[in-house]
Amino acid sequence: MVSAQPLEDFTGKVVVVTGAGSGIGRATARAFARAGAHVLGVGRRADALAETGADHAGFVAHPVDLCDPGAPADVIDAATRRWGRLDVLVNNAGATRLMPVAETTADGITALFALNVTAPSLLAHAALPHLRHARGSIVNVSSTYGHRPLPGAAHYAASKAALEHLTRSWAVELAADGIRVNALAPGPTESQALAAAGLPEETVEQIKRTEAARIPLGRRGEPAEVAAWILRLADPATTWLTGQILTIDGGLELT
Template sequence: MIDLTGKAALVTGGRSGIGAAIAEALEEAGATVLTAQRGVDRARDYIEADLSDPDAPNAIITEATRRFGRLDILVNNAGVMYEGTLLEMDAETWAKTIQVNLTAPAMLAKAALPHLIESKGCILNIGSIEGLGSNPRHPAYCASKGGLHALTRAVAVDHGPDGVRCNAIAPGWIDTDLNTAFIESLGDPDQFRKDIGHIHPVGRTGTPQEVAALARWLVSEEASFVTGQIWTIDGGRMSKISLP
């Protein structure tokens, strides 16, 4: 049984989807959880912040440590995705994607590290299988998630001697509210579900709770020798070679 009693955790983008499932899983294990994102989190204490604002990371960590008096766990989950090829994308969209998905996590980690060094805490970044491969029309998203994976390894190498671990999870297709709404907007949602199930060896897509279960283990003492790793959770999708 994973025990996070007494741990203080900050989860960005924690009011919905994977972030909400992670926040709930950490709470169930005994942690005190604070989320940070745009809008209201009706399930738990939160900080309202816009991670496209370069000043937001320092402000979030300052407020979180003021409320907690410490920080043990940082989960960088918040992210954005825009559709369009590189030819279709303007510089502003590129910059916002990199800011929210890569620069903000880096600056949150930078601001949190003195507190995490003190508590011998950990960082968990939520990347994507699109940091390993690419779906069409996602160049900025893929670049940001690939960068986040690389950042994960760099932080683990630099700050392992300080007692801080850093790992990442690379989820595949997960049944978040956003993805469910996308499927329901299609002409034949049932057929799409069958089609997307076929590209996964397990025959289905994943749930936020399955990602959260891995997250809870990675931030616990049970994973104390695990750092600098990118954990793919995709139902085997990236291992399956497509037929012609």
């Protein structure tokens, strides 16, 4: 198990992390809390968020479905009412869905984009006045498949490509406000995403083996390895980095 002890100091900072109930989101929320931040962890399952926050005093759970109308504004209000500020927004929540062209439906596309594109956009909108005041930052979590083909799941890849382009566009738009916007594009990482997509266990294990064989470093990533880079992108000391998409995938992008 890889451990990521944060070098960054976020003492007194307020951070919202979506998708904090498992995987990269859980590791990120815990890492920010260890670094001294007040963390509002957002997710649909209260029990999973409670597990994330166990033994992390700086973590507060906020169960909500980000696709519900008004949920993004409610999330930002919850953080700012509690702590009076917002310094970092981590848009990590997302859905993975296999949807070959032959099985593509309007509802399937809408559901993917609602969580992977619309929710981060509305969270950024609600957070903007507070991030302006704090001269804070946004970190979007994309995927290595946001800029490489993914046959059979093209709409998932397209939603992540959209998030990457939002990252670049927001970075330019918000630079005058002192707000930095960057994205992390993880490769295949140990999480519940494949199981959550409804795949049977044997299929999940086969996909994991196939992915690991394609990665030059020979393995899938650990959530803590990704979380460490999210903190680096959000670090206030990272003063001159914006509009970047950092791929962390064990070399998969090179293949």
